[in-house]
Amino acid sequence: MATSSSDSTAGLASRLGGLALRRREASIFIAGCLLVIYFQITTDVFVSGANVSTLVQYAGATAVLAAGEVMVLICGELDLSIGMVYALSPFLMFYANEAGVPMALAIILALAGAGVVGLINGLVTTWLKLPSFVTTLGMLFLINGFTLVISGGFPVQPQAGEIFTAVMGGSATAMVIWAVLIAVILQFVLTRTRWGLHTIAIGGNLSGATEAGIKVKTLKIRNFMLCSMLAGFGGILDTFRIGSIDPLAGGNEIMFMAIASAVIGGTLLTGGVGTIIGALFGAIVLAILKDGFTLSGVSAYTFDMILGAAILVTMTINVHLNQLREKGRV
Amino acid sequence: MTMSTTQHSTTDNDLVRLEHVSKRFGPVEPLKDINLRVGHGEVLGLLGNNGAGKSTLMKILCGFHPASDGTMYFEGKPVNLRSVTHARQLGIDCVYQDLALVNELNVYHNMFLQREPVHGGPLGILNNKRMKADAERHLADMGVNIPSVDVEIAKLSGGQRQAIAVARSVYSNARLLLLDEPTAAMGAKEGAMILNVIKRLRERGDVSVIIIAHNYAQIFDVCDRINLLREGEIVFDRATSDTSVQELTDIVVNEYRAATEAEA
Numbered sequence: 001m002a003t004s005s006s007d008s009t010a011g012l013a014s015r016l017g018g019l020a021l022r023r024r025e026a027s028i029f030i031a032g033c034l035l036v037i038y039f040q041i042t043t044d045v046f047v048s049g050a051n052v053s054t055l056v057q058y059a060g061a062t063a064v065l066a067a068g069e070v071m072v073l074i075c076g077e078l079d080l081s082i083g084m085v086y087a088l089s090p091f092l093m094f095y096a097n098e099a100g101v102p103m104a105l106a107i108i109l110a111l112a113g114a115g116v117v118g119l120i121n122g123l124v125t126t127w128l129k130l131p132s133f134v135t136t137l138g139m140l141f142l143i144n145g146f147t148l149v150i151s152g153g154f155p156v157q158p159q160a161g162e163i164f165t166a167v168m169g170g171s172a173t174a175m176v177i178w179a180v181l182i183a184v185i186l187q188f189v190l191t192r193t194r195w196g197l198h199t200i201a202i203g204g205n206l207s208g209a210t211e212a213g214i215k216v217k218t219l220k221i222r223n224f225m226l227c228s229m230l231a232g233f234g235g236i237l238d239t240f241r242i243g244s245i246d247p248l249a250g251g252n253e254i255m256f257m258a259i260a261s262a263v264i265g266g267t268l269l270t271g272g273v274g275t276i277i278g279a280l281f282g283a284i285v286l287a288i289l290k291d292g293f294t295l296s297g298v299s300a301y302t303f304d305m306i307l308g309a310a311i312l313v314t315m316t317i318n319v320h321l322n323q324l325r326e327k328g329r330v
Numbered sequence: 331m332t333m334s335t336t337q338h339s340t341t342d343n344d345l346v347r348l349e350h351v352s353k354r355f356g357p358v359e360p361l362k363d364i365n366l367r368v369g370h371g372e373v374l375g376l377l378g379n380n381g382a383g384k385s386t387l388m389k390i391l392c393g394f395h396p397a398s399d400g401t402m403y404f405e406g407k408p409v410n411l412r413s414v415t416h417a418r419q420l421g422i423d424c425v426y427q428d429l430a431l432v433n434e435l436n437v438y439h440n441m442f443l444q445r446e447p448v449h450g451g452p453l454g455i456l457n458n459k460r461m462k463a464d465a466e467r468h469l470a471d472m473g474v475n476i477p478s479v480d481v482e483i484a485k486l487s488g489g490q491r492q493a494i495a496v497a498r499s500v501y502s503n504a505r506l507l508l509l510d511e512p513t514a515a516m517g518a519k520e521g522a523m524i525l526n527v528i529k530r531l532r533e534r535g536d537v538s539v540i541i542i543a544h545n546y547a548q549i550f551d552v553c554d555r556i557n558l559l560r561e562g563e564i565v566f567d568r569a570t571s572d573t574s575v576q577e578l579t580d581i582v583v584n585e586y587r588a589a590t591e592a593e594a
Contacts, residue, residue: 189453192455192456193448193454194448194454197435197439197446198444200434201434204432204433204435205429205430207429208429209443211430214444
């Protein structure tokens, strides 16, 4: 009896193991499940309503930023400016609203402003041929300075109705719905539409994609714009969650968390390969780690060490798994 | 050229014809006075030593280099190829196995890249079912054997990739395929798959092929006619049925001897 149950456990484990090897998203999903079990056992309060909403706080906006970043990474580029766009666009929304524009329209204007940042990133990268690392590094400082100048460095409080605030990220449920909805829609775009197919083709084989007649520059610009607009939207969601707009919010920390989410979720920095759902799981796993260690009483300093080690370990495994996948061994 | 046996008939039957085409890069003249023709549905083998000008000739035919002099005719009309894209619009397609395909995409997405059937609407939702069925049918027609059209290109062998690249060009309505050593660095079995695809094309008769190869046995197996290039000129032009591996070998051996004697 004991043998048969251990056999079936082993069978299940090997099936799960096989799945983890074949599906990019699966390995990070399994890691997340194991972490939840570990923290539930060690802290007792991990799986509770209050804690889940804390998790959502940590993961929500990061997942939205990561979704856009994945599209840029897949086409072989990188956007470092998302954290600053995250901080900028709530101010654009706030000032538009102050000037008498209704809040809903102010959000659309703020997203358009974020889109312009993406447009500039894309134009400079594709037409002036700067590496996107350099383009968006410059943009990072430029946007940060701009936000500090227009805000004078002081936080502001947006005024909006209770329901509006809840829908735009004030409630944890709304935050979950936004993050999941955006991830599902973008995963669909990535895997089921010409846009996604061509994005993968550009990152996988730039000259082949160009030869086939794909409009590489247009598509890259489009992905940069999408990425910036999602960064802006992430900033707006967090604005309504927190209730104030801080010019120093987000910044490089959320940018690195978003890129880390994408990378540990299975997206390659070299382009051609990536998954939005994986990035969503990546953001959740990072949130679980942060939250779990906080509950366990591990200090923030230690957390950064563990996060760094986790990225190194998962990426080492990922790189070698990919080599096996390509050789058709798994 | 005394030993030239070049005989170019200027019939309107030709799909492509080059007349007195030359190419200069500064002081270097890799192509001197090329007269070449390919008939509709004909498979032409291009032989020659390294540096004879084969690849330069291919690059002129596919629109990569403009010719320095001479005229190119496509279906009887003079054309001035502006770019690779322009050549491809006319139906002239150079097939590179590893340059054209996207390793991260599956076979049918590669087959239809940039010509994907969609369900309509602004999003461009892919009609995967149709692509899959069409790709399977088309590859079977061409005699390309792969385990499934669902697999990523990265998991296929060099021969399979080359065959898919050829099949894709044919499917995109190519009229003239340019193959630069399609069986290079391949095992016999892999090479045979490519040669079979070329034979199928020859039977169908709707696509012309120019193929550069070093293996005479393979050339004799698939080509209708053979051209030999030496120092930027075509010095030999015969139907495969009118010559033999021995004759070609003799020409090349004599050439080699002449060259080494001149050197001495």
